[in-house]
Amino acid sequence: RSSEHIRIVEVGPRDGLQNEKQSISLATKMQLIERLARTGLETIEAGSFVSPKWVPQMANSSEILQHILQSPPPSKIPITYQFLLPNIKGLDNFMTTYDSFNNSKSAEDSYPTPPNTPPAENTSSQDPNASSISPEQTPKIELSLFTAATESFTQKNTNCSIAESLKRFEPIMSRAKSLALPVRAYISVALGCPYEGPDTDPHRVAELAVSLLEMGADEISVGDTTGMGTAPKTAALLKVLKEAGVETKDLALHFHDTYGMALVNTVVALEHGVRTFDASVSGLGGCPYSPGATGNVATEDLVHLVNSLGASTGVDLEELSKVGEWISGELGRRNDANAGKAVLAR
Numbered sequence: 001r002s003s004e005h006i007r008i009v010e011v012g013p014r015d016g017l018q019n020e021k022q023s024i025s026l027a028t029k030m031q032l033i034e035r036l037a038r039t040g041l042e043t044i045e046a047g048s049f050v051s052p053k054w055v056p057q058m059a060n061s062s063e064i065l066q067h068i069l070q071s072p073p074p075s076k077i078p079i080t081y082q083f084l085l086p087n088i089k090g091l092d093n094f095m096t097t098y099d100s101f102n103n104s105k106s107a108e109d110s111y112p113t114p115p116n117t118p119p120a121e122n123t124s125s126q127d128p129n130a131s132s133i134s135p136e137q138t139p140k141i142e143l144s145l146f147t148a149a150t151e152s153f154t155q156k157n158t159n160c161s162i163a164e165s166l167k168r169f170e171p172i173m174s175r176a177k178s179l180a181l182p183v184r185a186y187i188s189v190a191l192g193c194p195y196e197g198p199d200t201d202p203h204r205v206a207e208l209a210v211s212l213l214e215m216g217a218d219e220i221s222v223g224d225t226t227g228m229g230t231a232p233k234t235a236a237l238l239k240v241l242k243e244a245g246v247e248t249k250d251l252a253l254h255f256h257d258t259y260g261m262a263l264v265n266t267v268v269a270l271e272h273g274v275r276t277f278d279a280s281v282s283g284l285g286g287c288p289y290s291p292g293a294t295g296n297v298a299t300e301d302l303v304h305l306v307n308s309l310g311a312s313t314g315v316d317l318e319e320l321s322k323v324g325e326w327i328s329g330e331l332g333r334r335n336d337a338n339a340g341k342a343v344l345a346r
């Protein structure tokens, strides 16, 4: 698979930070996002519009969205920023910020610039060395919805049944379509559930994936929330998904590394044709409703794996490793990226 491109969705600023007990300042979150944007990552999940009572750490996601829209982090390539939301209330909160930005932008656009006006200052970053943002580098925004493959997890995570969660998505999906915002949909606990055990029914996952695609989802991220996935279970799930008609181009896999199996499972998924993977820098994270689950697979380790197979991610591993070391220091936690630590020790 030489020179084949593997797309990484960096979920550190959302999945990675949502479970941190200490409060993390907006400045630190924005610094993390800006640093990640410089590494060559093409998709970054930046926040979530969930209930602040349920997940206090994500409470300032409106400010993050506003910041990204007004002052897009400098990057060499256009970046897609994803925001997670569970219900119409989350969409309304998202829209308040999204609309106010677009309205102020169209008001600006509708006034012709008076002659002899000096060119606008580049306000895109505090960094004076940052290159200016060309129109094609305007950030792209995507929405992420989430449900799960077991009833118990869905209840604990979103206080509703699986069927109710799908019902909640219908109006969100149609509003997203009318705004031309792409939608990703997560299916959690696809390879094991903290409440129902390690044997999630792969047919249930496939059925949900098909429903979500039919409803209009542009991509399905299949989540091994608990890290209970193994190589045989991953292969079996991918076989069932294929039989159900789910194409690998519509799939992302989202591995947590609780049992150290994430990279093994990634290789299995690569062999089955999957080309999009979620990861978090330095292995940040854990799910608040999945007790004991550790972070996502470290992005540094995923990049190293892909490089070792002769494929590419477009990510500068050394730069990314520095970001992982920095954010681990900021949070006072262990850097869980093996490749990241090794690269920095060279």
Ligand code: HMG
Pocket: 015, 018, 048, 049, 050, 051, 052, 054, 055, 086, 087, 089, 090, 091, 093, 146, 157, 158, 159, 186, 187, 188, 189, 222, 223, 224, 225, 254, 256, 287, 288, 289
């Ligand atoms: P609920 O308590 O049933 O909500 O929670 P409700 O509709 O009854 O409303 C109760 C109050 O919450 C009301 O306010 C609502 O306005 C407010 P009050 O009248 O009491 O003042 N509310 C909201 N506020 C802000 N944003 C909202 C929102 N919705 C209602 N969107 C709810 C239901 C879904 C809101 C709640 O269960 C929730 O927020 N859950 C999210 C949990 C979460 O974020 N989990 C982590 C993300 S999933 C994950 O990490 C897995 C993943 O990484 C993949 C993998 O690893 O598998 C994606």
Ligand code: MG
Pocket: 015, 223, 225, 254, 256, 287, 296
């Ligand atoms: Mg997750």
